[in-house]
Structures are given as C-alpha cells and as structure tokens.
Amino acid sequence: MVKDEVVLIYPGPNSFFLRGIHFNDLTNRVVYGISKHLPKRKRRAEVPLGILYVGTTLKEAGFKPIIIDGRYHNIRQMVRESINDKTLFVGISSMTSYQIVFGLKTAELVRKIDPGIPIVWGGMHPTVLPEETLRTSEFADIVCRKEGEVTVPELAKALQRGDSLEAIDGISYKHNGTVIHNRDRQILDFDKLAMPDYDLLDRSIYDFSYISYQGSRGCPHRCKFCEVGPIHNRVYRARSAENVVNDLEKIVKKYGTREINFLDENVFVNLDRARKFANEILKRDLKFEWRAFCRADYFRRTDVDFWKLMKRAGCSVVNMGGESGSQKTLDYICKDYMVSDLVNSASQLEEAQLDNSFSFICGFPDETREDMQKTIDMVDRMVKDYKRLNIFEILTYMPLPMSAFYEEVRKRGCKFPERLESWGSFLWGGKAFSRWHPEHEYIFRLTLASKWTKRIPARKILRPLLKLDLALSLMYFCGYISYFRWKNKFFKFPVDIYIQYWLNKYIFKSLWQR
Numbered sequence: 001m002v003k004d005e006v007v008l009i010y011p012g013p014n015s016f017f018l019r020g021i022h023f024n025d026l027t028n029r030v031v032y033g034i035s036k037h038l039p040k041r042k043r044r045a046e047v048p049l050g051i052l053y054v055g056t057t058l059k060e061a062g063f064k065p066i067i068i069d070g071r072y073h074n075i076r077q078m079v080r081e082s083i084n085d086k087t088l089f090v091g092i093s094s095m096t097s098y099q100i101v102f103g104l105k106t107a108e109l110v111r112k113i114d115p116g117i118p119i120v121w122g123g124m125h126p127t128v129l130p131e132e133t134l135r136t137s138e139f140a141d142i143v144c145r146k147e148g149e150v151t152v153p154e155l156a157k158a159l160q161r162g163d164s165l166e167a168i169d170g171i172s173y174k175h176n177g178t179v180i181h182n183r184d185r186q187i188l189d190f191d192k193l194a195m196p197d198y199d200l201l202d203r204s205i206y207d208f209s210y211i212s213y214q215g216s217r218g219c220p221h222r223c224k225f226c227e228v229g230p231i232h233n234r235v236y237r238a239r240s241a242e243n244v245v246n247d248l249e250k251i252v253k254k255y256g257t258r259e260i261n262f263l264d265e266n267v268f269v270n271l272d273r274a275r276k277f278a279n280e281i282l283k284r285d286l287k288f289e290w291r292a293f294c295r296a297d298y299f300r301r302t303d304v305d306f307w308k309l310m311k312r313a314g315c316s317v318v319n320m321g322g323e324s325g326s327q328k329t330l331d332y333i334c335k336d337y338m339v340s341d342l343v344n345s346a347s348q349l350e351e352a353q354l355d356n357s358f359s360f361i362c363g364f365p366d367e368t369r370e371d372m373q374k375t376i377d378m379v380d381r382m383v384k385d386y387k388r389l390n391i392f393e394i395l396t397y398m399p400l401p402m403s404a405f406y407e408e409v410r411k412r413g414c415k416f417p418e419r420l421e422s423w424g425s426f427l428w429g430g431k432a433f434s435r436w437h438p439e440h441e442y443i444f445r446l447t448l449a450s451k452w453t454k455r456i457p458a459r460k461i462l463r464p465l466l467k468l469d470l471a472l473s474l475m476y477f478c479g480y481i482s483y484f485r486w487k488n489k490f491f492k493f494p495v496d497i498y499i500q501y502w503l504n505k506y507i508f509k510s511l512w513q514r
Helices: 023-030 049-060 075-082 099-113 124-128 130-135 151-161 241-255 271-284 296-300 304-312 327-332 339-351 369-385 406-411 421-425 440-452 458-466 470-488 495-513
Strands: 005-010 064-069 087-093 119-122 142-144 171-175 178-181 210-213 259-262 289-294 315-323 355-362 389-396
Touching: 005 049, 005 075, 049 064, 049 087, 049 119, 049 151, 064 075, 075 099, 087 099, 087 151, 099 119, 099 421, 119 124, 119 151, 124 130, 124 142, 130 142, 130 171, 130 178, 142 151, 210 241, 241 271, 271 304, 289 296, 296 339, 304 315, 304 339, 315 339, 327 369, 339 355, 339 369, 339 389, 355 369, 355 440, 369 389, 369 440, 389 440, 440 470, 440 495, 458 470, 470 495
Parallel strands: 005 064, 005 087, 087 119, 119 142, 210 259, 259 289, 289 315, 315 355, 355 389
Antiparallel strands: 142 171, 171 178
C-alpha cells in the first residue's frame, strides 16, 4: 500500500482538556472578558496559515494532506480517524509557548496509535532550537527549519521511497542517537509560491467571511527583541501587487469573504507596491475590508492622501508596534524611529479617518521605571488626542530564542528551559521569565492594568452576574478597579490585578497538568 497521506496539526487543547469547550471561547471568556454564553457558530478565527501553505504544496506534489486545528477540532477523535496504513508522517507546528504542551500531547497520542509513524515538528520554536527539540523529546523525530513549502514535499518523497534524509536541505533529524543538522535551505521566491488552498480547511469550523492572508514574508529591520529578522536573514520578499490582488479576488469571489487580515510582518515596506495594490483593487471594483501592519517611521514618506487612498481601497485598520514612549529605549532596542513618528502616524491616520491600533512593550533590558513612565504618558496622550486610536495593551517583554537580546537576558539571570516540554510554561505576559528584571513586579502590575485603559460600564458587571457567570462578572469588576488604577497610576496593593492573574494562571495551568 502506498503511503501518501500527511496529517498536519496546529496544536490546541480541544478534547485533551476542554471537554468540548472551544479554546478561543475559553480564552476570550477568561482573559478578555467575553461571556461564556456564546452562540454556537462558526469561528471568526485566524486560519492556521503556516500548515495550510505546506498542505498546499504537498497536494501539488501528489500527497493528501489532512489539516487538524487543535483549537476547534476534537484532536483525539480526529487523530484516531486520520491515522491509518496510508499515513506517511504527522507534522506538528508550534510557536514558543503553551502550544508546545498541546503539541507534545498530540505527538504522544500519535505514538500510542502507531509507534512507527515519523513525527515532524516545524514552526518558530523548533526552527530556532532544533537541537534541543530533538535531543530532549522522544516525540520528535525530524525538525523542518524555517519555511516548509519546499522542504516538506521533498521530505515526504524521501520517506515514501525510504531514501536517506541527508540530501534534504532545511531539516534536522535523529540518526542512531545523534542529531544531524542538514544545511539551511535557500530562501524561496515568495512571489512564485501558489496561493494557499483554503479548500483544505474544514469549512464547518471557520467563518470564511474573514480570512487571513499573507502577501509578503520577512522584515528588513533590526529590532533586537524580535526573532523574525534573524530567521529570515532580514530579507523581505513580497508578491507583486497584481498577484496579491489576483489572490484576493479569487478568495472574495469563491468564499464570499468580506474582510482580509494580512499576516505580513509589514505590508508597507514598499510604498509604490502598496499604491499599486490599492489602485488595482479600485480598478477591479472589489469590495472587501482589510487590515495590516505598518511601522511608524514609514509615515515620514506618506501623507494623508496616501492613507485616504488605502481607505478607499478597503483598508479599515492599521496596526503598529509603538513599543515605547522613551527615545532612549527605542534607540536601545534598535527600533530606528523617533517618538515623534508615533505621533505623526496617529495624526495622519486620524485625519484620513482610519482606525489604528498600537501596542507597547515594557521590561526590556536596561529599561528603567522612568522609561516606562514615558510609555504610560505616551499612551495617555495618544488616547486623549486621537479618537480613532486604540491601545491594544502594554505587553511584557518576552525574551525569544534567536533574538538579539536572548543571550543578554540570560547573562542577567534569566533561567531559560532546557527541554522542549518546559518551554510550554513560557507564557506571554507571564511572571516567570521577567524576574531577572529589577522592576519585574512593577512591570507585571503595569502591563495587566493596561488592559483596562477605558472605563467599564456597571451594566457589564451586573449582566453576567444575573446569569450566574461569576468568573466573567469578577473579571469585569477587577477591570473596573484596574481602570481607576490606570487612570491614577497607582499600582500598589494590586488585589484586582492578582485576581486576574491567578484566574488566568489557574485555568491555563490546569490545562497542561491534567
């Protein structure tokens, strides 16, 4: 029997822990305060674009990819139904964080079903730590490093024929107890890559009125806290404006999509390309909204008319990383723009009547409380001056492997995990990996309080209480207190903050310790 089926998994906890509760519903309810009384409907969620691209090239190569999304599918059931005598290997994609735990649970299940099936890991975390991933886990046989669209079909052909893996660029693997790292694969020409085949996804769990799309990869900038630049060698590759619009026209007409979320690291690197893209949408009279990321310094090269053009072409939201209100910090992290650029960007978007969202980060090495106060002041000033501006939140700096700050943070006392499974507790916003910073307690209180920069109406506390949704009511009540805490910049005696933290920690900890 020819083995030609490949199971690709985006790890999540559904069926392992949640007993039918969808993971995003849980996190929305507990972390973001959305009621548990959600209607049963398709999810307006990000599709697992990484494994979808890989699935597309596998299909082109003659294989049969099966995509499982652990946030929504019943993984136990889906894995058992999907693995059979025709299964060639199982692929698991994971970033650094809780997803590793769910990936390992899934891999363990695969081993129990068929110990002989190779388990291939990919994604950001295995890419940056392939040696540790393979050496410390019995549930990882091969790692696909960086992009997998070419590597994975080559790997599939080799496994199908029983060939040696030594000639396949871009993989690491175990051989006779030794971890072998083949040479890196050359960066692919992204413009020649086929549009992802969204038909490979389970249409019953996604609301295709909203679809994620990628028109470029990589970032040419040198931010020291980010690992995207080093992974892609700071090379930016983009599909042509015409090819992007061709893709989006197919998506809109085939699936009735009304909103596109660009997952590019930065859509506006080439402003001429952005203009061509917008004009092509208008020329074809395509009707859909889209949102994308931009950098504040690009606004030195744009004006209000440029952003009005983007809006006419359907742009609804521009997302930006403000990072800090301190020029000293911006220079230290090599952001390569000025605090004044943040104000200029918000001003242009306000005049163009475009919504925009900023996120900031606190807790960088060498960042002082005075620097953080400048970020707080910047947030308050921007929220006051620009009505279309939204502050997503102030995030806690998370030292990521392969980022320029990684070794520096290690030298300052941060104890990083040394095994694959231990990285699962490496949570965004968690306390464990900020204790090396002398202001770690202040950072913790500040970042949690920043989630509530707008006042919460009393009815939001009372309504869930009447429905006996005590967790949601308590979360809103704490948020109500945190709003006044933020407004008055009083971060002492943080009972409300710790209640939120304990509630989040208890639920997520219970997920991976059962």
